[in-house]
Ligand SMILES: Nc1ncnc2c1ncn2[C@@H]1O[C@H](COP(=O)(O)OP(=O)(O)OP(=O)(O)O)[C@@H](O)[C@H]1O
């Protein structure tokens with residue numbers, strides 16, 4: 001998706017496909033989903049009937065005029081269909097691209113006895129265990145249960161740097177279509193065929209599963225109300241005119257109706273929604289619903305997880321600092337014991353560090369113990385042997401453990417932990433039984449460019465909160481470095497939800513972005529949940545968007561696109577309604593001139609004949625749709641500012657523009673028509 005070539009090569013094909021689709025969409029059953037255009041289609045059919053059976057409608061027999069009205073109406077519908085088809089086609093092109101990464105791979109499924117069976121990837125089911133080795137394509141979405149591997153995800157993300165994925169950490173999920181470039185992993189499949197998140201995305205961008213967002217449904221209802229009102233107005237106009245002894249041509253009434261009903265926004269509405277979704281996808285963000293994209297436009301608070309979201313999350317042991325009275329060897333030995341069975345990146349990095357010192361150990365010395373795996377709840381991990389227990393973990397937890405067991409936790413130890421934290425590192429305290437031995441300094445790297453992006457969020461009036469399981473001092477240091485407004489530390493998973501709820505209780509729309517299993521509940525509770533692609537399956541399933549580049553700055557682009565979607569829809573609605581108002585001035589004087597000469601005062605455009613006035617207005621009404629397709633699909637451009645200001649400004653520009661442009665446009669068409677007279 002990151003590459004541009006497929007887009008360019010697609011353009012011609014895209015337009016051709018959209019042209020064909022515009023004709024297919026004439027099918028009245030499909031047209032019913034768009035009430036405004038359905039009325040235009042009804043009007044076109046009626047005009048055709050007048051043309052064929054003029055006597056039945058007491059038509060004056062000006063066939064050329066009626067034919068013109070019919071043709072213009074037909075093109076009005078075709079133009080609107082084309083807008084929608086073009087937006088859908090762009091999604092389809094993206095879907096085709098995604099599909100390419102999914103085709104027909106073979107998978108090495110593991111039988112119960114551990115033997116390997118070669119099966120087509122389409123046969124893989126949720127919970128199947130498979131083996132993936134160097135050079136293999138990952139046959140489906142899954143979670144690594146054993147091993148670690150370097151994976152090239154460029155086929156899906158466009159990102160060319162391979163990433164390290166491993167079991168048990170926050171980077172344990174793999175995506176179908178990516179390539180394992182080193183080592184071997186055992187993976188548990190997490191999606192049945194056709195249900196992977198790429199599959200779901202493909203269905204969404206193709207429009208097959210597109211659900212209209214509540215905003216779009218509301219606007220659609222409003223358009224229906226307008227249409228019905230004008231339908232009543234126009235239908236009652238005929239008998240009123242008849243009462244004063246004037247007959248208005250039925251085809252003129254039809255033209256009046258079509259000019260008055262909101263055809264512009266009616267024709268562009270669904271294209272705006274579809275295009276918004278595919279625009280988000282161009283930033284390598286998979287949105288699971290159009291509603292999520294729109295909601296993003298209204299976000300008031302953004303909550304970011306620290307480890308794995310703001311930082312790369314590959315925390316490595318960087319230094320060992322013994323506590324008073326302990327030696328470095330004692331500390332390292334205990335840290336190694338507490339990490340032998342710890343599969344998290346932190347645990348593995350402890351062993352790597354020990355090897356580099358070098359420190360040697362004999363696995364047999366630690367055999368037969370009980371493993372205490374790391375959990376976000378307990379914030380420690382360890383190994384319980386018959387003669388000793390070893391723990392490492394968050395300083396507060398180890399301190400509590402040591403004191404509980406009757407040990408001593410000197411003030412100097414607190415100071416060591418705090419020093420590490422103030423530098424932005426994560427201190428892991430290490431103890432053997434009730435004796436504190438010292439600290440492991442875990443170091444992580446902040447993803448580049450984040451500070452500027454968070455500044456942009458502030459300019460848009462959005463509050464940022466960092467929410468982390470890590471300790472307060474580390475959190476505050478990182479928070480200061482990236483410049484978030486608030487920072488909440490030592491958060492357990494349920495506390496992350498509470499932060500989301502507290503913001504929502506203030507009436508704000510909340511976006512949450514995270515990578516870990518400890519973020520999953522909060523991702524699900526947030527109005528917009530964006531999971532890092534590097535994260536766990538739990539996080540990705542809870543979220544309603546997945547960021548393929550694992551770049552939290554993408555949040556800005558998603559919010560921007562959401563705003564753009566809302567502003568574009570608002571602006572084009574204002575434009576459309578203002579437009580219709582101006583068309584009164586063209587058509588009413590023409591239609592009524594026969595029996596109300598005063599109406600001529602309204603004829604400010606000085607159009608050369610009533611007939612030309614009606615046709616000019618109708619032609620303008622049709623042409624404005626394709627003229628606005630680029631705005632609908634690309635979105636209105638704007639600089640970062642708060643949502644209210646944006647909307648006000650654009651409503652003003654497009655509303656006022658919408659009043660004046662028809663005068664110029666209709667006059668121009670009228671002058672052009674005169675050339676053919
Ligand atoms: N493998 C491990 N063994 C022992 N303790 C650990 C281990 N990994 C992390 N910890 C400690 O547990 C704390 C909480 O971890 P948790 O995964 O909940 O949050 P986090 O990864 O620090 O932050 P975030 O919520 O921002 O992703 C860590 O800050 C660290 O002190």
Ligand SMILES: [K+]
Pocket residue numbers: 258259260261262263264580621
């Ligand atoms: K109209």
Ligand SMILES: [Mg+2]
Pocket residue numbers: 170305306307308309313514515516
């Ligand atoms: Mg995390």
